[in-house]
Amino acid sequence: MVHTSGVVSRAELTARTGLNRSTVADLVRELSQRGLVAEGSPLATGAPGRPSPSVTVRTDGIYVLALDVKVDSVAAATVSLGGHRLASKRVARPRSRRDISTVLDALAGLGTELMEELPDTQRLVGIGVSIVGLVPRSDAMVEVTPNLGWSDVPLAEALRARLRRRVPIVVSNDGDAGALGERVHGVARGIDDLLYVSGEVGIGGGIIAGGRALGGAVGHAGEIGHTLVDPQGEPCRCGARGCWETVIGEAALLRRAGLPEDGGQRAVSQLRGAALRGDDAALAAMEAVGRWLGLGLAGLVNVLNPQLIVLGGLHGEFHRFLAASAAEELERNSLVARGSPTGIVPAMFGVDSSLIGAAEDALQPLLRDPMTWPSWNAGDTSPDGFTGAISVE
Numbered sequence: 120m121v122h123t124s125g126v127v128s129r130a131e132l133t134a135r136t137g138l139n140r141s142t143v144a145d146l147v148r149e150l151s152q153r154g155l156v157a158e159g160s161p162l163a164t165g166a167p168g169r170p171s172p173s174v175t176v177r178t179d180g181i182y183v184l185a186l187d188v189k190v191d192s193v194a195a196a197t198v199s200l201g202g203h204r205l206a207s208k209r210v211a212r213p214r215s216r217r218d219i220s221t222v223l224d225a226l227a228g229l230g231t232e233l234m235e236e237l238p239d240t241q242r243l244v245g246i247g248v249s250i251v252g253l254v255p256r257s258d259a260m261v262e263v264t265p266n267l268g269w270s271d272v273p274l275a276e277a278l279r280a281r282l283r284r285r286v287p288i289v290v291s292n293d294g295d296a297g298a299l300g301e302r303v304h305g306v307a308r309g310i311d312d313l314l315y316v317s318g319e320v321g322i323g324g325g326i327i328a329g330g331r332a333l334g335g336a337v338g339h340a341g342e343i344g345h346t347l348v349d350p351q352g353e354p355c356r357c358g359a360r361g362c363w364e365t366v367i368g369e370a371a372l373l374r375r376a377g378l379p380e381d382g383g384q385r386a387v388s389q390l391r392g393a394a395l396r397g398d399d400a401a402l403a404a405m406e407a408v409g410r411w412l413g414l415g416l417a418g419l420v421n422v423l424n425p426q427l428i429v430l431g432g433l434h435g436e437f438h439r440f441l442a443a444s445a446a447e448e449l450e451r452n453s454l455v456a457r458g459s460p461t462g463i464v465p466a467m468f469g470v471d472s473s474l475i476g477a478a479e480d481a482l483q484p485l486l487r488d489p490m491t492w493p494s495w496n497a498g499d500t501s502p503d504g505f506t507g508a509i510s511v512e
């Protein structure tokens with residue numbers, strides 16, 4: 120609760136947990152001894168009665184390393200409790216250089232650089248990785264990433280060898296991570312039914328239903344970019360034809376705007392400039408892609424009835440240009456959307472939603488049971504930063 124609130128009074132913790140006051144005081148004391156939270160002066164609430172001390176997360180105690188692999192870039196962040204980014208860096212990568220070792224070397228290099236900036240007293244407790252690809256729930260193997268051209272990559276193992284840290288490594292799909300990041304710290308806080316659409320070269324998604332991430336039988340649920348919307352459409356990188364990705368992905372947007380569809384970030388920034396200037400071709404392309412976006416969303420909304428649709432990546436960035444036509448098409452084609460209006464909003468963290476989500480994944484073991492975590496004020500200065508009760512994979 121303190122992690123997601125950032126700062127909260129002890130009285131509010133008591134009210135929200137239903138525990139009694141002395142239990143909450145004991146728990147706060149224990150968490151504080153472990154360097155996870157700090158007690159401060161009372162929050163000004165204006166309420167009558169004895170003021171209650173505030174409890175905040177410590178950002179100088181533990182941290183996790185979050186890593187993110189996209190088609191055009193790799194990113195790393197060191198993140199403390201409360202989801203605070205201590206440092207964060209994204210580096211563009213040429214699409215021509217996608218071989219696995221090169222990308223993982225760059226990613227691990229970035230992560231190591233950020234970890235080395237932190238003092239020895241700050242302890243690493245986990246590593247979370249988000250990647251544009253299919254990641255089964257049961258292991259840290261990446262099955263396939265059509266847009267990177269990789270298959271069967273033992274990602275956790277490969278990164279462990281490069282990072283040399285003895286902490287758990289959690290790998291997740293970027294759509295799932297994005298949904299989590301936006302739900303815990305972003306624009307979808309407190310939303311239990313959420314559809315997150317992650318748009319860049321490919322289209323990914325993350326679904327939260329009834330407060331839980333929807334994984335499916337093996338964890339592949341949410342590959343919304345490969346739902347069929349046009350049987351006579353363009354071939355898709357996944358091997359099928361007419362997937363949603365082929366009509367709303369980056370290539371489709373650039374092609375419609377008269378720009379080279381494989382033009383990458385350079386072409387995307389030309390498109391951005393043109394749209395901001397009010398260029399007709401750019402705006403027409405956005406409008407048309409918005410219609411396909413709304414059409415695909417209509418099917419998803421009929422199935423999922425989300426409270427909120429969060430557009431991440433490319434579509435989040437271009438939200439203001441394509442949301443109107445998307446909303447119109449959504450309402451026209453979805454019985455459910457007509458009955459219960461569904462907001463379409465841009466992600467708060469832009470391209471970094473999945474990076475924030477990867478950090479959240481890595482924090483989960485500690486958050487589930489912070490009391491099993493050893494106190495690092497007790498003289499343990501192991502450089503691996505790990506002596507906890509959680510087993511290392």
Ligand SMILES: [Zn+2]
Pocket residue numbers: 344345346355356357358359360362364
């Ligand atoms: Zn496809």
